[in-house]
Amino acid sequence: MSIPNEIIKSLVRPDGVHKMVYTDPEIFELEMKRIYGKAWIYVGHESQVKKAGDYHTSRLGNQDVVMVRASDGQIQVVYNRCPHKGAKVVADGDGSIGKFFRCPYHGWTFKHDGTHLSAPLKNGLQNTCFDPKLPDFSMRKLPRVSAYRGFVFASQSTEGPDLVSFLSGAASSIDNLCDRSPIGEVEVSGGVFRVVQRSNWKVFYENLHDTMHAPVTHESSVVSARSTAEQLGSLPFELLIMEGNGEPYEFWEKLELRAYENGHGYMEGIFDPAAAERDPVSNEHFVALSQAYGADRAREILGMNRHNTVIYGSGSPHTVFQQFRVIRPISVNRTLVEIQLFKLKEAPASVFERAMTYANVINSPSSNVMPDDVEVYARCQEGNLTDGGDWISMHRYMGTDLAVEDGMVSFNGTSELPMRNQFAAWKRFMLDDDAERDIA
Ligand code: FES
Ligand SMILES: [Fe+2]
Known part of the structure; x- marks a missing residue:
């Protein structure tokens, strides 16, 4: 089975993508060969x-x-x-x-x-x-x-870049996750959460840097988080995102988005460093890291403020709350997400407890945040099966993304740069190796 390069090229435009990429079983099978059969x-x-x-x-x-x-x-x-x-x-x-x-x-x-x-x-x-x-x-x-740094990758192909080149700028998130340990090492701890999403695997990658959905999709959890925060006086650091999802658009516009080769990227952390300074666990962590590395380096490590990172094809590490959401395609409309939690070796126990709370409340199957997302992913899958239209829009802030040495950046966090970058990589992977490549 093969799909001609001309068809693959026609499915991805600079500002949009044809819905077939989410719904067509033959395209899914080709992705298994050309993306999962080649990439790390x-x-x-x-x-x-x-x-x-x-x-x-x-x-x-x-x-x-x-x-x-x-x-x-x-x-x-x-x-x-x-x-x-x-x-x-x-x-x-x-x-x-x-x-x-x-x-x-x-x-x-x-x-x-x-x-x-x-x-x-x-x-x-x-x-x-x-x-x-x-x-x-x-x-x-x-x-x-x-x-x-202990994260094992495999490739089914004998050819292609080495792992470090493949990861490009996304390797810095793995570095920061490990550097948060006073000895620079992490380990998977506890069990894992598994969530089956009734949607195509690519939808989740797109959502990881999609700030425009937060105040809308998560409206119900924002309302309950606000009333709980009122009762408690404030929410702990690890749960701030529940309220934060309700921030106005101007807030999201101020965040930075980075896009790297091969579809990777990251989104800047949602909360400013002052929020971490008020957090007793962050302070305890800072003391432990200062003893290991000195205060300047500890400040640098904890100051690297990132929300979700995307390692395209593999999943999403989260540095501040030490998890890796591993994304595994099952079929064209089913995706398994496995959430691995990491303990920072020799860091205070409270740091891991905080990560567990974040995983439990924000993105476990019993969370009241993640099901909002899983529901809209399924709606995208089902909506795209109707005859109501053929194209998906990726227009937002197109033309304003800036090229930098190691990729692209948008200083407007509502830009759809990450989606455009992911589909440019998707198209490069999906084109037949022997045929001419059209790099969008
Ligand atoms: S020994 Fe493995 S299938 Fe027979
Ligand atoms: Fe979400």
């Missing part, structure tokens, strides 16, 4: 596989993979498929395979890196083409695996 995609964090034999399952688009810690301490990523009859070798989730993989169907075993170890009753395989040294009889490894 986040698999998991190395803290999820601490000991030899520990594994964590993940998905690169429609491909089930397993990240495993090998006996030599290296992290391997293999497709979750037994070469005998194709069974998934490990169950979804986290666990340990012990000294080797053992398929639950007929007991073939494989080393931690997937190479064939044994098959029961070898006699029956003699005098055949079966050769345990041939790759056909091993679990297949992903061609490229690379980690950035």
Whole structure:
């Protein structure tokens, strides 16, 4: 199955995108090949596989993979498929395979890196083409695996930029997340939240930097947050966003949006540094970081004020509240979002507790903020199935975005620069490698 380059080109205009990109199953299948089959995609964090034999399952688009810690301490990523009859070798989730993989169907075993170890009753395989040294009889490894400060990514392609080049400016958000620990390290802690969205995966990426929706979509939670704040005197720092979503448009217009190559970017933090200065947990954090790095560096680290970052194809790290919302496409109209929470190693316990409160109240399945978004994503999906029109608008502040050394910037936080940037990257990924590329 292939879609001609001319069609792909016609679906993305500088100021809009055709609704087929959200609704067409053939386009979805092509995305799995041309985006998820080529780009670096986040698999998991190395803290999820601490000991030899520990594994964590993940998905690169429609491909089930397993990240495993090998006996030599290296992290391997293999497709979750037994070469005998194709069974998934490990169950979804986290666990340990012990000294080797053992398929639950007929007991073939494989080393931690997937190479064939044994098959029961070898006699029956003699005098055949079966050769345990041939790759056909091993679990297949992903061609490229690379980690950035403990965040493990894999690529299904042997070609393309290295991970650091691919991440471009978005790597600075991973740096800041780690730097918030007094020893510069983080670990996944506690369980994860999972939310299935009844919408295409790209809608969530667009929403992550869409400030114009906040006062409208979240109106109901703003009203309840305001009345609670009145009763309490004020809301804690981690819940300010509930009230903040109701700020007038002038407030959002003052924020900065950054866009990097490959669809990545970030949105400036919503609250000014003064809000953090009034927060006792931030002050405790500052003291711990000052002891480790000195006051100037601690101020610099905590002063890097970012809301959602987008790592296109992988998800959204949040530096201040230490989470990574991993976005996994399931089908053209279903997306699984897994929220991983990170503990900053050797930071005060209150910092992690604050992150848990943020995750629970703001973006867990039981939150009264995130369901607002999930509802409108589904409405976009359903609305785009009607014959009411064909194009999606990305006009806002088009033509005012500024080119900077490492990408683009808008000093108006209501600009639709992030969406335009994501779809420019989408188009580049989706064009056939062998054909001429039209970089929008
Ligand atoms: S399918 Fe794995 S051993 Fe048979
Ligand atoms: Fe929202």
